[in-house]
Amino acid sequence: MSYFLSLAVLAAVVFGFYRYATADGRRRAAALAVGFPAAWGVLLAENVAFYQALGDAEKSRFEQRVQLFLADTHITGVQTEVDELTRLLVAAAAVIPTFGFPEWTYAHLGEVLVVPDAWVLGPDSTQEVQPLQGTLLGSVQRFQNQHYMRLSKASLLQGFANPQDRQNVGIHEFAHLLDEADGVIDGVPQVALPARLLGPWAAVVHREMEALRAGKSEINPYAGTNEAEFFAVVTEYFFEKPDQLQAHHPELYALLTELFHQRPGAHQGPSAGPRRWLHQLRGPGKFSRNSPCPCGSGKPYKNCHGPAAA
Structure with missing residues (x-):
């Protein structure tokens, strides 16, 4: 009896490990299986100039990358609502600089925190001073082996509303993560640069x-x-x-x-x-x-x- 019990325990452990090891792949496959919502396509077409300029095949690839990013990434509002448009703009900002890398994922991005507006740091450089008004529009901070991004919702929306002002806080912060893929944010993205x-x-x-x-x-x-x-x-x-x-x-x-x-x-x-x-x-x-x-x-x-x- 103990032999069969041991086999059952071992099988449960193996199955649990399998489920854990394949969780990311199953989650991503499930995200793509539902198709790209038509309403999302309308929002991208109305708000993301980069997407508008793509051909049909590339638009489809962009949409899949957006779906996968949203399946992988927690986006949380802090003192503000994260609506569908905000989520899509965060995803678009992530996809745009890495669109030339078909298999790219932000493996160490733990969460994106969306705050209402610009903010300033307190004396210990970690706490925001209330209200959230100040000079910082975005930041990337490291905690253990994960990175946490903060984005000003107002600035994110403005960056996509004016696609020719050379300013987009979302693209800016995700460029930092691309830069950091070799282990350090130093302006030399060795993973991408030959x-x-x-x-x-x-x-x-x-x-x-x-x-x-x-x-x-x-x-x-x-x-x-x-x-x-x-x-x-x-x-x-x-x-x-x-x-x-x-x-x-x-x-x-x-x-x-x-x-x-x-x-x-x-x-x-x-x-x-x-x-x-x-x-x-x-x-x-x-x-x-x-x-x-x-x-x-x-x-x-x-x-x-x-x-x-x-």
């Missing part, structure tokens, strides 16, 4: 930050805080005003197309221009200050987008 471009990336970031701090750049000054904030800010710029970023910062734009595996905006799709520039970047001596600027202006690089022209 190793051959780490050197060019560091050089371009240094030059762009120098120009920004000298008041010679139209990039949001907050990008000058440090390399991590620079990456998050230019990610917003890349997805909200890609054509302007390409015109004013073609080298940075070219690197970001490789990093994100995307070309958003009117010129979405493969292009020889940025890739030609990146090819020149890969080897020393192939590109000089007197070469024609890759932005297509016809001017020498040194007089257009080179350091002296910054």
Whole structure:
């Protein structure tokens, strides 16, 4: 009798472990099985310019990514209601910067907390001062092996309502999580950036930050805080005003197309221009200050987008 009891206990343990190990996969499969609600498609079409610009097949893939994110992620309102639109905008902000990575998941994202408005931190840098009015629009904090994101609902809605203001707090904070996938938020997203471009990336970031701090750049000054904030800010710029970023910062734009595996905006799709520039970047001596600027202006690089022209 004890033998059969032991077998039953072992079977129960194995079954319990199996259920635990396959819980994520079963939950994700169940989310996709119900299909994408038509009402969600309407909300995305009305509020997310990135989604609007996609073809039918890519829209379907975007919708699936949204469903999977919402199946995986707890989104909680703090002193505010998290309605269907807010949940979809959080998901869209998560999907947009990682859309070029079909299998991407935010494995260590524990929860997204949505607060009504901007906030300030108390003396211990952890507690919000009431009411929730202040200067912070979003944050990512680590607790043990999980990350917790806070987003201002007002700022999240505004970021999607004006898709060309180069500001989207959701995209900004999820860019930090993409950056952190290699273990540290430092402005060098090594998981996404090919190793051959780490050197060019560091050089371009240094030059762009120098120009920004000298008041010679139209990039949001907050990008000058440090390399991590620079990456998050230019990610917003890349997805909200890609054509302007390409015109004013073609080298940075070219690197970001490789990093994100995307070309958003009117010129979405493969292009020889940025890739030609990146090819020149890969080897020393192939590109000089007197070469024609890759932005297509016809001017020498040194007089257009080179350091002296910054």
